[in-house]
Amino acid sequence: MTSIAPLSRRAVLGLAAAGLLAAATARAETPCCATGDLGLIVERATGSLIVVDQSERAAVGRIEGLGDLSHASLVYSPDERYAFVFGRDGGLTKVDILARTIVKRVVQAGNSIGGAISDDGRLVAVSNYEPGGVRVFDADTLDMVADIPTGSKTVGLVDAPGRRFVFSLWDAGATWIADMSGAAPAITKLAGVGTNPYDGLITGDGRTYIAGLFGEDGLVRIDLWAKRPKPERILPHYGRGREKLPVYKMPHLEGWALAGDQFVLPAVGQHEVLWMDARDFREVARTPTHGQPVFAMARPGGRQVWVNYAHPLNDTIQVIDSQSHEIVHELTPGPAVLHMEFTARGTEVWVSVRDADRVDIYDAVTFEKLGEITAKSPSGIFFTARAHRIGL
């Protein structure tokens, strides 16, 4: 063989291209690197997560060792590869859903209740019951970058555009806005929000923060686009002096609560969901329901709203039409339906049935059951499309 002639520039480029092609082919053969239709399901009693594949309607892995996952929730990194899991025991765990491993875990407080990721994906914030307040962490390293004590159990933490976090103070009846865009957090404190805010949501446009109140009939909204945001009471006195029914599980506001041009919100202490005009925040209707609503979640697009209920009426889901406000379908998946998650375009809904150790998958249009996945005491279901939604 003769000595190899210097490769022409074109040949080099050709080889490089071939190499890239080979690498690309290898990737295609190893379905490891696309996360767009993956998701995580919390197994609350065993401190584990199941990795699920939406297209396959199957579990594809499990991640263990996450501590007390009662009431756990999670958010995704912008690349949909990592999830940040907020446990009840104060644990903040970063997991890699491709490698199915824990990347890092810190126990950052004694007792916590959810969190959020900043719009730029750089910061993860956790709201804590004990000690009360919010702690903010670097999303890469989980090093703490800010500690914001509130002196109160802190709830309803959401991300807002402009590297901000918004959260409410259960004991103090206040909402704080933490602007993390500068070197140090700039905190705006809004008092007079109402008695015992229990959860909050932010609309998909990042404009409106709504907190539900446990201690009084009504909710509060804050216009984050206002020059000076202030709390404004909405749906006041919706209970109209009726005796409150016992609330065996707190409603949750986080989710897809906007159905077209209406908000749908769970009443507290009444077996009703409340419909509110999204422009003027006035009540437009209410729908009597099977029990104390926990989640009222609009199917993406807003055509219908799926509602689950508190103990002991938690074996049932009702589907309500957002135009007529009438219940159009009812299903009883089984004991302790805890959570529902829609696929991003609203074709399917996945339902965790805690005491049946099962997640059921339904066609969200025909209500036909499409499949099920075995899981140990499943609670929250989180699909990766949440990575690209404000407030999720």
Place this chain on the structure above:
Amino acid sequence: MARLAAVLALMLLAGPAAADEVSPDRAARLQHLVLQDCGSCHGLTRKGGLGSPLTREALGGADPHAIAGIILDGLPGTAMPPWRPLLTETEALWIANYLLEEPAE
């Protein structure tokens, strides 16, 4: 289940608090209720959340009848609801004793 049996045996030995009207099957369901549904607010490990901690240490040897009373009638002004519509007095007392005797997971 072995632990549950031990707790039941303990309670039977305890005399007046003996929950002889709570069948083993019902006891298992009450235990599940404590873990999962009380756990929603008080934590699966009973270390607290929106609700106060319910570990043995946190309850500090409180009177089981007082605890049963809170379970049955709730704590007005807080998020603790009355469970009387769902539980008998015997069952509430069973739960109170369970909380006092059983270490959290």
